[in-house]
Amino acid sequence: MAFLRKAFRGLFKALEWFAMICMVVLTVVVFCDVVLRYIFKQGFSWTQEIATLMLVWFSLIGMAIGVLEKIHISIEMFTSHLPEKVISIIVSIDHVLIAVFGGVMLYYGIVIMQMTKSSTLPATKMPSAVLYVILPISGLLILLNALLVAAKQEKKIFNEDETSGKENHNA
Incomplete structure (x- = not known):
């Protein structure tokens, strides 16, 4: 288990x-393109494609990281007044729905890749x-992260010390 962790x-x-x-x-490409276009009145034709590619990749990887760190958007105004058991059930359903969403992204990402190859x-x-x-x-990653978070519900996946590179030997 330590190896897997x-x-x-x-x-x-x-x-x-x-x-x-x-x-x-993304930042460097867009900055260079803006400088080239507004100061030198010319730019490269490929900058928009590379910027789009980097933005899409950054966003989707960020989404997978957000699932693992449990920093995705949630509305607690409705659940804060519910009993602890009901909140636990809602959180479990939440993880299942996120995992299903990851599975749908995986499947249709492969379909889209096949169509655009x-x-x-x-x-x-x-x-x-x-x-x-x-996409796939x-x-x-979203599917696996949602399942991992569901298995470790209400616990941080990694201690703050572990993510900064210092191992927590007290645990």
């Missing part, structure tokens, strides 16, 4: 780094499936 923690860190890299690339993006000439490859990956 360590492997999952490594995957989680890799996802965070991947999302950060996507955001940095023969077409190319106009400026970069990359296969259109490159834009959609993140993110769907699988």
Whole structure:
């Protein structure tokens, strides 16, 4: 179990780094494009496609991370006055619905990739499936993360010390 926990923690860190890299690339590409267009009156044709790709990838990986860290949007105004047992049932249903959503993303992401594999993006000439490859990956991660969070309900998946790189040896 410790090996699985360590492997999952490594995957989680890799996802965070991947999302950060996507955001940095997005920011640099858009900044350069704005400077080129407004100062030099010309730009590259591929910047919009790369920016779109990075935004989509960042958003969907961020969604998977949000499920794992339980930072997705929820409205507690309605549930805060309910009994603890009812809240527990609602939270369990929530995790099941998130897992189902991840499964739907996984399935239809593969379908969309199959439909777009023969077409190319106009400026970069990359296969259109490159834009959609993140759908099944993110769907699988959301599915797994929702199941993991449901199994560890009401507990943090990783202690704050573990996510910052310092192991918590007291646990």
